[in-house]
Amino acid sequence: GxxxxxxxxxxxxxxxxxxxxxxxxxxxxxxxxxxxxxxxxxxxxxxRPGWQPGDGDRWHPVPSLAAAADALPGLGRRAFLTTGRLGLAAFAHLAGVHCVVRSVEPPGPPLPPHAEVLLARGPFTVADETALLRRHRIDVLVTKDSGGAATAAKLTAARTLGLPVIVVRRPxxxxxxxxxxxxxxxxxxxxxxxxxxx
Known part of the structure; x- marks a missing residue:
């Protein structure tokens, strides 16, 4: 304290x-x-500086994880959640969305009811992120504006595939x-x- x-x-x-x-x-x-x-x-x-949208990005900035969960059903039904394992409770009520959750360590409950957990640590390449989004038929990406290059490839992949991205702004x-x-x-x-x- x-x-x-x-x-x-x-x-x-x-x-x-x-x-x-x-x-x-x-x-x-x-x-x-x-x-x-x-x-x-x-x-x-x-x-580190936050990410900035580029030409072709379909970003939806929100102020919190709760706001991201509220916006999600209106943007897609198969979400790639890269918001960290500690904030997943905000999405636990989303029964109508399949969530592919990427985390460095296994997340604890509560999780979204239809969650698939991928354990991985960046950096990630654009090719790998594009393949992941296609393989899991993702139609919306949810991320926090952490900034930096190690995990930014998912944003380029989402742009290439024309996917909407819910971006949780920094506090x-x-x-x-x-x-x-x-x-x-x-x-x-x-x-x-x-x-x-x-």
Whole structure:
């Protein structure tokens, strides 16, 4: 929690906090912001840039997993869910949709009633993602805007196949907190210079 982290920062006389957690780790970021504010320690949030739609994309941005579940039945009947194993409860009531769920680790209940689980870890290629979407007869992709290249191939595959994509937007950062896109920007924000190349 924020109080425990604030105590740890003060006890160790930390000079700065760099929050490089997942873009959807809103709780951790909120705790880091509160702890940094309470101790006067500078906070820098490092977030890889989010994905941006390109020509031919059929994106449907939504603010939450619950909103994604609400939108899903109107867009397809065979969904590829790549939202992570911890958020699948939002889709557990969708009796009329077959869900192919990809996860790094086996998800726990509750799952959608018609769920097929694929265990895999990226990066994934466009060819592999296109083949997967075709093999499972997917007609809608559901994903969170995690950004980065490791799992972006599914978006290109969906564009190629003309599939709609439900994109869960990132949670907002705490008030007064801004994100930077890379390590060089972190160092610049903290007034540090990067080490020379080795």
């Amino acid at each position: 924020a109080e425990g982290l604030a105590g740890w920062l003060a006890e160790r006389r930390v000079d700065a906090v760099v929050d490089a957690t997942h873009p959807f780790a809103a709780g951790i970021t909120a705790h880091a912001a509160r702890a940094a504010a309470a101790t006067g320690v500078p906070l820098v949030v490092l977030r 907002p950062l705490p008030a007064g907190v801004a994100a930077v896109p890379d390590a060089a920007a972190v160092l610049a924000r903290l007034g540090l210079t990067p080490p020379p190349p080795s």
